[in-house]
Amino acid sequence: MAIIRKDKKKDAPPISTASLPDIVYMILFFFMITTTMRETTLMLKKPNLPHATEIIKLEKKSLVSNIYVSPPLPEYEALFGTQPVIQLNDAIEEVSQISLFIQKEREARDANVRDFMSVSLKADSKTKMGIISDIKMELRKVNSLKLNYAALGN
């Protein structure tokens, strides 16, 4: 007959956490490799990018300048209203400031790679085309003709 022990309470052996740091380090390295440093703090609502199927991945990230178009965050609404506005680097700017912005971006790069610079337009999908057309016109005026309409894959 099998002996059934009832009186003796046996504690479950403690789970070893010795490998926990290794797991966390693995996650850490994964994030360090797949992500990039954030350069700008957005003063706008995160643009809800439009969807597209025929998208291309931009290769040289250091040669891409970003133009954000989206409504401002609630704390800036008193200053800039609720309609979509343009953010260049760290400030909300007028359309006319784009030429200056492009020139500064050009000067920040080596002369031999300036021809390969492109602009990525990160605009909210609810934006009207008017402001987008104005941006395109400004970009054409400063001869910055490589434009990427940022979009998400499906």
Place this chain on the structure above:
Amino acid sequence: MARRSVPEINAASMADVAFILLIFFLSVTSMDSDKGLFRTLPPYVPVEEQTKIKVVEKYLFVVFLNKNDNLMIEKKPARMQDIRPKCIEFLTNMNNDMTDLSVPGYDVVDIPLLGGPQKVTKAIVSIQNDRGSSYDKYIEVQNEIVAAYNIVRDRHARKFFHKKYDDLTEDEQNAIKELLPQKISEMEPKNIGGN
């Protein structure tokens, strides 16, 4: 000689240190990658220097998006899903009969990689939009047209090289691009409907 054993270092806080590092990287980095539709804008020409270029209606495939995001293809109301098949049809059919305005004309260009002279379509896709149309729909139209070009290029690749367009070498891809150049014209938006 007495051997002293090195006391073991307590590694219990290692996990905490790693977690702090992890949280730091999670907060200062972003994962968004730059993907999108890549376009080249036309160079700027001041109004005084602009000359009217006459493009015969025969070569143009006009897609118009109005301020209520309604579509018109070749002056007829249409839906978003009509763009792709109609654009493919326009890019693949061609004749030089000037009385037939529905089909674009062609040039004969010698492309050595494709084995001699080939008919290259003169088709130009023109996207016109209003200042009040939404960015979302505009990107959708752009996407449909680029998709149509990609499908036709893929067909050519299968016909000439029996391979997918993406699997071709760069020279072969350029030959296909020469056979079907991507000509997308964008007019200055008209403010027909107001903002």
